[in-house]
Amino acid sequence: MNKILLLLVITIVFSCNSSAQKKQEKSDENFKITKTEAEWKAQLTDKEYYVLRKSGTEAAFSSPFNKNYQAGVYVCKGCDTPLFKSEHKYDSGSGWPSFDREIEGNVAFSTDYDLGYARTEEHCATCGGHLGHVFNDGPRETTGKRHCINGVALKFIPNY
Template sequence: MNKILSFLMIVLFLSCSSKAQDAAKENKKYKIVKTNAQWKKELTSEQYYVLRNAGTERAFTSPINKNYKDGLFVCAACKTPLYESQFKFDSGTGWPSFDRAIDNNVELDVDYKIGYARTELKCNTCGGHLGHSFNDGPKKTTGKRHCINGVALEFIPNNKID
């Protein structure tokens, strides 16, 4: 009897959590809104998979991972400035990592896609999925690690910034 009751409590908890999360996400309005067809036309298949379907690129596949040139990292979908190169560091994880974002340009959300809560990072302009935030970053700075899919970013060198 206790096993059945425990099982029912878990099912009830999970069903309530996901519906509340979905309802909150549906209420969020972004400055740039496009149809799936428009996004598919503008983005590569890899960009669409990550930015619009919250996918994850394979570790160690992004050329941005080892890019330490001076410049700016912008959203590949809408070109919003997201990260400055001075806050990029080598986390050894295989994904570009930053200890902070440009103020107000990256949204923190919660996702439960793998069964527990994680802090999801999204572009605050178009809602594109960027990656996740973890508390194992550089202790001398923020202690945060923004683990970002390189395909979600484009790099603009300092000499090309308007």
């Protein structure tokens, strides 16, 4: 009886760690800008590195960009690629800077299963830096999309 119970426990543990639930890996060689981990660590702060290179998430309501209403463009903190225009930013109430669309061609998408279900993850198409996720609960009067972005992954360039 103990052997059957042990076998059942082992089966459950390994079935919960299936390859279908693992994150779809993005290879750095698919991007125009590639750097070693040491080079990224030298360029970025610890928090920026955690979000951009390790797919981390900053705390909700911690980014000053969440309430930034200036006209301009948001670029990748890792490589300065333009990602989002301020005219497409809106207050989603989520606690993260939100946009209803990206600058086409500058954002890449993949699927992650970090929470046990599929989510569309966003990356800078130039350097592969993790930006956040896109959801289908955005403004219906525009695109219906909510690009929920970590502010620490962005740099803001105001229009003059």
